[in-house]
Amino acid sequence: METCSEYIKNAFPTIDDDLKQYVEGVLQNGADDFEDSEEVYEAVGEVLQEVASDKTEEDIRNICNDLLTMLQPNKSKASNGSIKTLNAPVHLANMIDNNDSGIDDVKSIWMMKRDETLKVDAKKLEKAEAKLQGKQDRRTKETKTVAAPKLETATASQVTSKKESKLEAKGNNRTQDIRIENFDVAYGDRVLLLGADLTLAYGRRYGLVGRNGLGKSTLLRMISGGQLRIPSHISILHVEQEVVGDDTLAIDSVLQCDTVREELLKKEKDISAAINAGSQDPELNSQLSEVYVQLQNIEADKAPAKASIILNGLGFTSEMQQRPTKTFSGGWRMRLALARALFSRPDLLLLDEPTNMLDIKAIIWLENYLQNWPTTLLVVSHDRNFLDTVPTDILHLHSQRIEAYRGNYEQFEKTKTEKLKNQQREYDAQMQQRQHVQEFIDRFRYNANRAALVQSKIKMLEKLPELKPIVKETEVVLKLPDTEPLSPPILQLNEVCFRYSPSDRYIFTDVNLGATMESRICIVGDNGAGKTTILKIIMGILSPVQGMRHVHRNLKFGYFSQHHVDQLNMNLNSVELLQQAYPGKPIEEYRRQLGSFGVSGDLALQGIASLSGGQKSRVAFAQMCMGRPNFLVLDEPTNHLDIETIEALGKAIKKYTGGVILVSHDERLIRMVCNELWICGNGSVKSIEGGFDEYRKIVEQELEAAANAK
Known part of the structure; x- marks a missing residue:
């Protein structure tokens, strides 16, 4: 060293x-x-x-x-040339014949002449070599024909009525409802929506759901970017980009969103400065009085308290609210962007996976806050509990169209299931009727006495509405690798303490925890409490300052985190990515591995840059599991996964024969798979009795206490 x-x-x-x-x-x-x-x-x-x-x-x-x-x-050294590869066959018999030394000792067993009858037939050998070469050529050709990455862009087209266009041109369109009719959205050559309609009634909260890659996030960008037109007087705010880091304080960054208040305060400051400088303009005092009245009307004095409540609910302490935005990480700046949106209250608020950046405490606060949202809300989320709590309506994106359902996600599932059953019954009944009528036509087609009746039956068939067979969405199945059992003890932390440097405070002390191959452990806690740090200590990436970490010698970790998704090579496709990580395997094996995580067909040959967030997560899972780990450490694995895939992940974890430790804020997944809960916070990591119900009770009590303190 x-x-x-x-x-x-x-x-x-x-x-x-x-x-x-x-x-x-x-x-x-x-x-x-x-x-x-x-x-x-x-x-x-x-x-x-x-x-x-x-x-x-x-x-x-x-x-x-x-x-x-x-x-x-x-x-x-080995890679620098100590191992040599022959570029032609070596004929040992010729070596014997040409050996002039005459020393018998040199002619070992490897240099003795073989019986000629044991030689391989030259023609058979040539045929076998030709067959092998052909196979290698096909494999090389298949590898080379993998599609080159192509970064595509989304486009939209829309039909607007003349009436709406005239109202918009005259400035008379004052409606707060939003109607986008007969519009198309495409991503490159792929059509996402075709002849779709979208209606958003003012004051209602809409949850937009659908499988990964169908265009939910793209639709939000089309609306906020103006490619899909809505009345110009409706203000839109799309929380997608994090706040730019500069010297502006966090609280001021939020307050600046209220442009009316900011302009009035600036005007008040300028007028006051002019009066204090000795200006004799008699209009200044009346202007100042008018500004004070306007500030009072908009309750400008209450704005700082309102902004502070929002920031506090999203996890910003009083000290953090007074820090410049440049001191925050990307995740916290995204929270700031969300706080700015909640504070400014646009006519239409667009949120894309708002719970991804939040811990459970902040999610519960946001759920409660959005239930009283006064304007129109359109949110893309895959958090089942959030969708059961916040939306008044569900918009289901599938088959290149959008279907609206009243109620939350639970009600949507019931209604959709019943609707599909009714459609299937109607389709089956019509097929039975068609078959019965067709049999009559075929039987009496050439009977002159029944000719008129046959003709009426033919006309009746033609008038029947054409019902299409019900196409059910394919079930998502994820397959985690099989593992061999290991004898305990598997993983143990004894009296572990950790801090990053001697000048820092301890993140946690006296941690005593253990895991087995049957463990299904979820780590919960506030952001910054040390959840990711404890994961890295468990895997040996970080070493304890004090205490001991014991792991089984054959334990092989598989680590999934959101930054692994972000660090995928966007210039490759999924097959090429696995080839790079695990070279030397047949193409079929890479495709089989990707297929076990729902990345199959043309999707596996599509550039990673063009995949949705959920599809990228599946590729990252496939890459992690190709190393056949026997203990999974999953840090926020559900970010960007759709509801069906989260459900499939839960089932896969339950079937998995290795151990699992996960950090997650998805309440449904936690309840589905975890048999043990570790709370990270207050300088410790402890297992609690009572599971998630007990933890949620603790969080709600903390939120209530904080609200009462305000």
Whole structure:
């Protein structure tokens, strides 16, 4: 490790000793286990990036590659040419004949002449080699014909009535309801919506649901971007991009959304400054009085308290509200964007997976807050509990159209199931009637006495409405790898304490927890409480400052986190991605692996950049499981997955024969699979009795206490 130590010191001259010792410890502990430089980067890359602002991510990856070479010199030598591959067959018999040494000792068993009758027939050998070459050529051709990535864009077209166009042109269209009729949306060559209609009544809350990749997020972008036209007087806010980080305080960032208040305050400040400067303009006092009246009418003095309540509900403490936006991570800036939207109250609020960035406490607060939302809300969500609590209506996107249902998601499921049953009964009845009438026609077609009756039956068949067979959505099935049982103990944390540096506070102390191959553990807690940190200690990515971590020698972790989805190579397609991660396997095996996670057919050959968030998650799952782990560590696995896939994931976890620890805020998944709950917070990680019901009760009590304190 001396070479590594010197290399780190030279590459990072500003690194402090404690951090350097920490990096060296991680490298030393994992020296034999690192498969490639990517694993070295995952272990120490983020830490090294923090102490080297002058280096790019590519620089850090190159350094990690050099460190791997130092840690595993034997692998490096082997790859530098000590193993040679012959480019032509070697005929040992000729070697014997040409051996002039005459020393019998040299002619070992490998240099003795063989019986000629044992030789392989030359023609058969030639035929076999030709067959093998043909197979290799086909495989190479199949690999090369994988579609090149193509980044496509979404387009929309819409038919508007002359009446609405005239009203819009005259400025007389004051309706608050939104009607988008007969519109199409396409993504590249793929049609997502065809001749669809969408009606949003003012004051109602709509949940937009449907399978991954059908165009829900695209539809929201088409509305907010103006490609689908709505009355110009209706204000729209789409929470999609995080707030830009600058010196603006978090609370001020929210208050600035109220442009009317901001303009009045600026006007009040300018007039007051003019009066204080000695201006003799008699109009200034009356203008100032008018501004004060307007500020009073909009209750401007209550705005800071209102903004603070929203920020607090989304997890911002009083201290955090006074921090500049540039000090927050991307996830917290997305929360700020949501807070700004809730504060400004547009006529139409568009939310795309708002619960992805929130912990359970913030989700419960948001559910309660949106139940009293005064304007129109259109939200895409796959959180089943959220969809049961917030929407007044469900919009179901399927088969290139949108169907509206009254009620929440539970009511939608019941209504949809009953509707499909009725449609199937109607279809079956008509098919039976058609068959009966057709049999009569076929039987008496050439009977002159029944000719008139046959003709009337033929006309009757022609007038029957054409009913199409009911096409049910295919059931989503996910298949996790089979595992071999391991004898306990499997995983144990004893008296574990952790902090990132001696100057930091302890994130948690005295952690005593264990897991088995039957474990289905969910870790819950506020954002920033250390959930991801405890996962990394469990996997050995981070080492405890105090205490011990014991794992079975044959335990193989499979780690899924949202940043793995974001870091997929967008220039490849799914098959190429697996080829790169696990080279040397037949194409069929990669496609079979992707197919077990619902990425099949042309989808597997589609560029990853063009996949939806849920489809990218499935690809990341397929990549993780191809390594055949026997213990899964899942950090927010449901983000971007549709409801059916979350349900399938829950079933797959229940069938899985290895252990599972997951961090999730999806209440339905937690209730479905978890038999143990760990709460992370207040400097500890503890298992609680009573499961999720007990935890939800604790959270609701905390929210109630916070509301009363306000």
